[in-house]
Amino acid sequence: xxxxxxxxxxxxxxxxxxxxxxxxxxxxxxxxxxxxxxxxxxxxxxxxxxxxxxxxxxxxxxxxxxxxxxxxxxxxxxxxxxxxxxxxxxxxxxxxxxxxxxxxxxxxxxxxxxxxxxxxxxxxxxxxxxxxxxxxxxxxxxxxxxxxxxxxxxxxxxxxxxxxxxxxxxxxxxxxxxxxxxxxxxxxxxxxxxxxxx
Numbered sequence: 227x228x229x230x231x232x233x234x235x236x237x238x239x240x241x242x243x244x245x246x247x248x249x250x251x252x253x254x255x256x257x258x259x260x261x262x263x264x265x266x267x268x269x270x271x272x273x274x275x276x277x278x279x280x281x282x283x284x285x286x287x288x289x290x291x292x293x294x295x296x297x298x299x300x301x302x303x304x305x306x307x308x309x310x311x312x313x314x315x316x317x318x319x320x321x322x323x324x325x326x327x328x329x330x331x332x333x334x335x336x337x338x339x340x341x342x343x344x345x346x347x348x349x350x351x352x353x354x355x356x357x358x359x360x361x362x363x364x365x366x367x368x369x370x371x372x373x374x375x376x377x378x379x380x381x382x383x384x385x386x387x388x389x390x391x392x393x394x395x396x397x398x399x400x401x402x403x404x405x406x407x408x409x410x411x412x413x414x415x416x417x418x419x420x421x422x423x424x
Contacts, residue, residue, distance in 0.1 A: 244271030263307030293320030318346030344371030369398030
């Protein structure tokens with residue numbers, strides 16, 4: 227089968243790879259395929275990422291997310307491949323996705339998982355992985371969004387600021403930086419702050 231995407235996780239010991247309507251999990255130490263997951267993906271799988279949980283939620287099975295050619299993102303159990311959540315909202319192929327991990331403010335180490343995805347519909351979407359709801363749609367590209375990356379936001383003094391920045395790449399020939407910023411209403415939303423012409 228054609229391999230369309232891959233994701234290394236578990237400290238470099240395991241690998242996910244995507245193809246037509248399936249995701250395979252590999253043991254990189256032995257080089258063996260240890261699981262073929264077919265019940266989640268609904269079309270060609272263009273991208274994938276892994277959702278891992280912290281100490282407080284360690285009883286929860288790890289999950290993977292795959293972005294498909296039919297415009298959906300499927301959140302699936304990594305152990306049995308069963309789809310637990312479908313993210314609906316894109317109107318074109320989902321080409322890229324990245325999990326965002328945030329600490330909550332309760333001081334007990336709980337983590338909030340979000341996801342950013344990019345599509346041929348020229349938008350990025352930010353999702354709440356607990357509810358499956360789209361939190362924000364980022365519009366501004368004039369072509370399909372083919373890549374996205376999530377990174378800490380650096381201050382001028384080199385310190386990491388709380389929150390993150392999304393970097394997106396598009397067939398329109400641009401890279402855009404979307405910074406997580408406080409709005410006048412006290413909410414935190416991503417705003418396009420920089421556009422780079424490739």
